Amino acid sequence: MKALNAIRMGGVDVLPIVEGGKGVAVSDGLTCGHWAAGGGVGTFSAVNADSYDALGQRIPQIYHGRTRRDRHEELVDYAIRGGIAQAQQAHDINGGAGRIHANILWEMGGAERVITGVLEGAKGLINGLTCGAGMPYRLSDIAMKFGVHYYPIVSSARAFSALWKRAYHKASNLLGGVVYEDPWLAGGHNGLSNSEDPARPEDPFPRVLALRKQMRDFGLGDTPIIMAGGVWWLEEWEDWIDNPELGPIAFQFGTRPLLTHESPIGDSWKQKLLTLKKGDVFLNRFSPTGFYSSAVNNGFIQELRGRSDRQVAYTTEVVGDHTAEFGVGPRKRIVYLTKPDLVRVRQWLVQGFTEALRTPDTTLIFVTPESAAQIYQDQVDCMGCLSQCRFSNWSQEAPDYSNGKKADPRSFCIQKTLQTIGHETAGEKSPEDNLMFSGHNGFRFALDPFYSNGFIPTVRQLFERITTGR
Incomplete structure (x- = not known):
């Protein structure tokens, strides 16, 4: 050298x-x-x-x-x-x-x-x-x-x-x-x-x-x-x-x-x-910052990938191929999907992904009731750790302290997961269940x-x- x-x-x-x-x-x-x-x-x-x-x-x-x-x-x-x-x-x-x-x-x-x-x-x-x-x-x-x-x-x-x-x-x-x-x-x-x-x-x-x-x-x-x-x-x-x-x-x-x-x-x-093995670090765009980030492709990242994979576009009225009715939320408000997407949705419902959550991009993602409850709770608990956040729609700018967009359930509370993994105690599964940043040379x-x-x-x-x- x-x-x-x-x-x-x-x-x-x-x-x-x-x-x-x-x-x-x-x-x-x-x-x-x-x-x-x-x-x-x-x-x-x-x-x-x-x-x-x-x-x-x-x-x-x-x-x-x-x-x-x-x-x-x-x-x-x-x-x-x-x-x-x-x-x-x-x-x-x-x-x-x-x-x-x-x-x-x-x-x-x-x-x-x-x-x-x-x-x-x-x-x-x-x-x-x-x-x-x-x-x-x-x-x-x-x-x-x-x-x-x-x-x-x-x-x-x-x-x-x-x-x-x-x-x-x-x-x-x-x-x-x-x-x-x-x-x-x-x-x-x-x-x-x-x-x-x-x-x-x-x-x-x-x-x-x-x-x-x-x-x-x-x-x-x-x-x-x-x-x-x-x-x-x-x-x-x-x-x-x-x-x-x-x-x-x-x-x-x-x-x-x-x-x-x-x-x-x-x-x-x-x-x-x-x-870690080569390829275990995954370049993704799930971060509530909107930036790309590199993290270990563990259970946490895989769950986020699953949310986006179980995603379909919807309309609020019949438009083009969006003719199949589907009820969203407790009141089963009707939206319209394509017929092939309705078939996929029915498969996800059978698998237990029964909660449909709306995204800012006029799509629905499908998650379990437990996951939906956690997403809602994390959004409620927001403490404004970012200048603005996709996940909770927080913005630090007055007077509204909102970025003006619908909160995006495809993302996550970054403060919660980093605090958790950074302060793990013996016996916890934090590295599997939380965001684990790493450079791509981690392998x-x-x-x-x-x-x-x-x-x-x-x-x-x-x-x-x-x-x-x-």
Whole structure:
């Protein structure tokens, strides 16, 4: 493996090894602090992070508000206190080496309020802000207010160009780096555009080279690009290291830090990672954000796939081939299906999928009574964890606090499932029954000799193995 040299990032020299920030309660101050202590860039998630009481016990995020707006305010308060707690923990462990970054999702509920509150309460503890899931134009303004570096996450040169021209050129001195997240290989939410085919992955090299050329046009030739998604062993990327065409490059590891002793995820999730096979990670569009996302194709995802598969279009009056009557809901209000679709529906009813739920696309999906009851309850319990949500029709914008659309039962409550899997206890089936994000290289845990006989490294052991090669 080529010698790995430090690069200039955020005003200091660091090893070009970055921990990827991962959603609710998964990338915490413990893993972040140990990663930074190795001389790299540690990242904790500031997305509804955990906070602790005076005895160091995690405070469960339980909501008491009667309205979604009330619960949203509770969520913002939890998120601010949690972000501060994780920043403090990372700082205490780090000991002054490396850098500590906070990761936020621009489409999370109250994103600007949350990160502003975290930075105010954790002054001097956070060196950088990483942000994706949307177009975070205001990220540079927040960075300037608090004097921290910022690291937008993009999946194309075009996206970065839009951000730069609209906002980032005003804070070029604080742009610490640009994260290129491969939309076909990265875990979690992915930045696939409407012009890109989810079934046709593209080589990242020309895409990153295009990003570098765009950055050079803006005078950013020395600003690092952080390659995220699909990175496993650095020797597989040797043609990227010290490549004058690409300029300074760092590498982000999101999936691999899941399988460490310090990782807060439960043991059953860690054991599941060791058994994944190629193709087990599924690129889907079930997320209530509307983005594509990459997750393990477990029972949770299969249930969502089943909802969409058991789907037929309907009309409220006879139109064309839609002539077959069907009664929906307790009052059996008549809608019209095609005759072939009515045959399919009758088969689903016999199988126990007796509840027909309307979608915003003038279709019906068919689920069991138990599933329907859970969908309705989860929609009622919404706490506004996203800026706007397909599943519950929440929007954080006044005066209506609604996105103006019908709630979509083909989606799910993302806050509920991520909180559940992130805080699983012994004996639970959380990895099968909840959303389990993973990068598409997750199958390599089972093939990599480093993890032979179920070996789970510490963060330090993983970091050293990455920097020294196989």
